[in-house]
Amino acid sequence: MSKSFTLPDLGEGIHEAEVLAIHVVEGRQVKEGDVILEVETDKAAVEIPSPYTGEVGQVLVKTGDLVKVGDSMIVFENGAGEEAGPGPSDKQIEKPSREEQQKPIPAADGKEKGPVPASPATRRLARELGVDLHQVPPTGPEGLVTAEDVRSFAAKAKEVATVPQVSLPGETSMAIGTPELPDFKQWGEVERRPFRSIRRATARQMITAWSQIPHVTSQDWADITKLEAFRKKHKDEIKAAGGRLTLTVFGLKAAATALKVYPMFNSSLDLAAQEIVVKKYFHIGVAVDTEDGLIVPVIRDVDRKSIKELSIELNDCVQRTRSRKIGLDALQGGTFTITNAGAMGGGFFTPIINFPQVAILGFGHGRMQPYVVTRDDGSYDIVPRLMMPVVLCFDHRVVDGADSIRFMKVLIETLQDPEELLISMT
């Protein structure tokens, strides 16, 4: 018998992946669990273990291919059964990939159930609308899926769906409403590069966020002179523990503090339900610049972790993200995002909110600046202070400008006064 291995469901919202590497060749014996493929999804690189033990009969994909969930990738030969005598009456000729695709879903009791009952016209409609019949709640007799069921399922999916499905169900619709481009070659040499994986996912996410969220940005300065002194003092100690004490670590902690005080910044707007979903957990995403593009791993329960713990976890997380070893789970579930552009330079900027979150916090480059201080006697003095631009982009549907000023005040005060952070140092 041959078995075909199809691209499994890799998690929430992931429909396709690009084949990065193939670790097997035809004829190779593999054991269940051996890594056979490496694919890159919109969110991360994933190693795929073999679900079977057997011989690799056929590799149906090549590096660089875009495969969809359910596409056949590898056919396994499991030995016997192939050599049945030929003949016109031999009706069970093996056709692995197709057979597997049409294989009925085994029921819980181990007995196989038939395919989803639906007429050929309904099945065609489902294909056209990109609907998986297995997911459609049937209204016909004894579980028959009708054309109407498929249509309403497709309509509902469009309505309820999160990020990529909302306005951009697939690659092609990315082009909807996009004006035709001129032939750039007429003005000189060009190179066409593929628009794929992370780049494309970023584009989708940005279009969704930018077109759905009315963005407003608050800007202010944070005096991080003391904080920087504190950081320098403790960074070796943290390094010894395997962490990296960066400004982002303090940012995480300060953001968690501010989010607790103003929980609306830790919410999502559910338009379909006409509700605001306020999250009671504080999972903060950190934008990481990688060779392949922007990836946002999420640090969970920031409010419950110490500076030291966060330094270690964030460092590990950034390393794994840069080497594309981060799991998909670690990229999901964020409630708020921090993007720290400061390490590279830059001043004020307006980041785009990580939909469906409500706000994003950005740090610019801290510079020594002349700063006017008021002395005890009421006179002024100009002193050098390390000043960092801080920006907060928020969803004006959910919160207002005054809220953002209040949020920023808590945040900036926390950053200016590391005493409070100090308490949670270990």
Next chain:
Amino acid sequence: MVMGELEQQTGLLVIGNGPGGYAAAFRAADLGLDVTMVDPFPKPGGVCLYTGCIPSKTLLFLSTLIYDAARVGDMGVHFDKPRVDLEALKTWKNKVISSMSGGLLSLSKQRGVQLIKGRAVFEDSHTVRLENAEVRRLRFKQAVIATGSEPIAYPGVPFKTGGRIMNSTGALALADVPQSLLIIGGGYVGLELGTVYSALGSRVTVVEMADLLLPGVDRDLVEPLRKRLDSIFAGIHLKTKVAGLTEKEDGVDVILEGEGEHSEQRFDRVLVAIGRKPSTGSLGLEKTQVKTDKRGFILIDDQQRTADPDIFAVGDAAGGMMLANKASREGKVAAEVIAGMPSAFDVRAIPATIYTDPQISWCGLTEEQAREKNIEVKILRFPWKFSGRAHTMGASEGLTKIVVDPKSGRIAGVGIVGREAEGLVSEGSLAVEMGALAEDLALSLHPHPTLSETESEAAELFLGNSTHVLSKKQA
């Protein structure tokens, strides 16, 4: 495009012009593609039209008439022994073929499908070399392989045109009506052609290595046919193999070895019907990324795609049930996928018919498959001895069976043995494809008296209210 160029280009190349190939070519042309179809035989139709379905069914129609004429003697009507004019019969058969053939040719032209006579061999994934053709090389964007299958020869005894050891093509050419004919292989080809030759007057003997005829077909459907064949064939030897096969000038010497049969016999002719193999061996597939299984069948997915992104395969060459209806649908699917449509081969009930007397026809899940795959089913059997219409035709040996899900009664398959099974099975196909319940079939009124009522009566068995069969619940 102009004929006579050494090298041409086309959008879609279809290799093979049988039912899979021309269905693909026609559909693709209808969808606006630039299509070229290549085949060594210049007119479309393939094995089905020239050496398969159509000629064999032309002959089987006449065989049935001959058997019916004999059968009605018991009903009080006597015909004289039929007089067969072999030349006129062949002329009739050829006329049937040529009228179909002419139709396909003009359909090709009307659709603007370019036909090239020749044999295509791949040079790479986008080029074929053409042998014995006016065009030497053809470049294409995409290709559909629809080269079909060919009869397997007895090991060491290749088929010779006009020889006494024949394949189905030779048998259908009907050089003569041999006094004695040995058929090697108890599959449908052997039994259908045995039925023809027996009707024409040959003494027909069948040998089969397996312990049953028509392996893969449900036993209860084969049983009435087996009884009938026992009466019209000179012998059916199961678990018997041919140990020697030698063609002489005036006959074929055959050594039979098997259970209860050890003999050396001479037959006037021998038909080798031990199966068919895919015609993929000399296509140059190694120059492409196309993959085949160990027997040469091209591996495809449900969109007819091979492992080569721009090459598709349909029909017998791609394996599965070797049937024209399946090939034709696959051809359409391939064309639609190539044209960018979200098409897929998702047929749940491929109907198959064996045109013996009685006929056997089935679609969807069979009882045997359900057992093999451990699928829980309920079998509803309606024997034709309860059908008034069957009795009026002297066809009461028939049987209609429906395979249903035991809980919902959803129809998964239908099997029929008996007269007109070829037409009766279609109601089953529709039922399976539509996801119909036994109740739907039972409540659909059928004309009376007809054989089609056996299907609604079988369905009534699920509800326990069959009019003519007492169910256990009622008894």
